[in-house]
Amino acid sequence: MLKKLFRNYDYSLIVTTLLLTAFGVIMVYSASMVWSVMQLGQASSYIFKKQLFxxxxxxxAGIVGMLIPYKMYKALVKPITLLTILMLIFVLLFGKVSHNAQSWIVIGPIQIQPAELAKMTVIIYLASVFSNKQSFISDFKTGxxxxxxxxxxxxxxxxxxPDLGNGMIIAGISSVVILCSGMRTKHLMWLLGLAVTAIGALSLFLLTGQQASRxxxxxxxxxxADSHGLQLINSYIAIASGGITGKGLGQSIEKAGxxxxxxxxxxxxxxxxxxGLIGVLFVILCLAYLIFKGFVIGIRCKDVFGSLLAIGISGLLAIQSIINLGAMTGLLPVTGVTLPFVSYGGTSLVMxxxxxxxxVNISxxxxxxxxxxKNKEERNVAHQAH
Known part of the structure; x- marks a missing residue:
């Protein structure tokens, strides 16, 4: 069975993912050298070594994901969901506060962000539920x-x-999977109205002063410019000064405080x-390729659970990339969401x-x-020819 899996893996996904990850590690080193010394009082390679770890x-973790048959997650959906909810409750009670958010569980030198695990849990949960409810997906109350x-x-x-950024990603992933679940258009419109109302209520009652200032x-x-706008303004300066080819690896001025x-x-x-533009296009094209291939795999997969799982993963990659790039260019508020495979962040990279x-396993x-x-069709054609 393993030999068949290896022969049929989509190796373009593996190569692209590893290229992005390697690129990310290099850029984390370059971007964090000054910060490690000036802000943390550590060696210039301090953050780089953590990201390398x-x-x-x-x-x-990626190899485990490749080897485990994806259908096993459907059988394990209840314990996975329960564990995720317990971790989210635990972090609210005992988690570490950083950047005004209580989002991390600290285990010795390691920090884990349960919200990162929750993203995949939501995809598995919704893919499992909607694949089981296909016969009565038109019934709003039960389906x-x-x-x-x-x-x-x-x-x-x-x-x-509060972690509004990852909360919005959860909402976005859910919307993508629900949209592709086969639900009736009328129910989708109801949910759209409910989502708009919920976002409005969230803005009025749950946003903190700091989040509103974003x-x-x-x-x-x-x-x-002297407070909350400082980060975006310096981002504009960095983007504008890079031009097409950039100043050269390690030559950034903006990272120097x-x-x-x-x-x-x-x-x-x-x-x-x-x-420069060349580096930006490399990252965007790699991400776009992964997203495109994921949706193609989802469309080609005849198993509803596998199809929704692949579409959910592609949706996650697309939504998180859009939120990060939108914040970096001022199109969206800053939410602290990492750029997949490129930004510094341990739990994010692992997940x-x-x-x-x-x-890759689904593929x-x-x-x-x-x-x-295809082989069956070729045999039928050969049989008819004889």
């Missing part, structure tokens, strides 16, 4: 409403940390400054690598089915 954890209650619980547990920083940064935490959610500004492993089953069908 997580990279060596992420690669085995649609129960899973929404569970997703709302996970969404609220993340949002009240809208001003995104759309009127020069009015708050001007752009706050340049190795995290604004790392693409450093990519633009050092490697993203695992999700890509799952996508192998799709390719096996397609080859089997």
């Amino acid at each position: 997580w990279c060596f954890v992420a690669i085995p 649609v409403l129960p899973p929404l209650v569970m997703i709302l619980l996970i969404f609220l547990l993340i949002t009240i940390q 809208f001003t920083a995104a759309y009127k940064p020069f009015t708050v 001007f752009l706050p935490e340049p190795h995290t959610d604004f790392i693409m500004a450093i990519v633009a400054e050092e490697l 993203m690598m695992f999700t890509m492993g799952v996508l 192998s089953f799709v390719n096996m089915k397609r080859k089997k069908h």
Whole structure:
């Protein structure tokens, strides 16, 4: 069975993912050198070594995702969902506060962000539920409403940390999977109205003062240039000064104390400054390829669970990339969301690598089915010819 899996893996997904990860590790080193010394009082390679450690954890996680048959997640959906909810509750009670959000579980030198795990949990949960409910997906009360209650619980547990960025990603992933689940158009319209109402209520009652100020920083940064708008303004300077070919790897000026935490959610500004438009296009094209291939795998997969799982993974990659790049360019408020495979962040890298492993696993089953069908057709043609 393993030999068949290896023969049918989509190796373009593996190569692209590893290229992005390697690129990300290099850029984290470049972007964090000054920050490690000036802000943390450590060696210039301090953050780089931490990211390199997580990279060596992420690669085995990706291999595990590739080797485990994706259908096993459907059988394990209940314990996976329960464990995720317990971790989200635990982090609210005992988690570490950083950047005004209580989002991390600390185990010795290791910090884990349960919200990152929740993204994949939501995809597995919704793919499992909707694949089981296909016979009565048109019934809103029994086919649609129960899973929404569970997703709302996970969404609220993340949002009240507060972590609005990952909360929005959860909402976005859910929307993508629901849209592709076969639900009636009328029910989709109801859910759209409900989502708009929920976002409005969230803006009025749950947004903290600091989160609200991010809208001003995104759309009127020069009015708050000495505070919340500082990061975006320096991002603009980095992007503008990079040109087409950039200043050269390691030659950024903005990372020298001007752009706050340049190795995290604004790392693409450093990519633009050092490697120019060429570097930016490399990252965007790699991400676009992974997203496109994921949706193609989802469309080709005849198993509903596998199809929704692949589509959910591609949706996650697309939504998180859009939110990060939108914040970096001022199109969206800053939410602290990492750029997949490129930004600094251990839990994010491990989970993203695992999700890509799952996508590669689905692709192998799709390719096996397609080859089997093709061979069957060729035999039928040969039989008719004789």
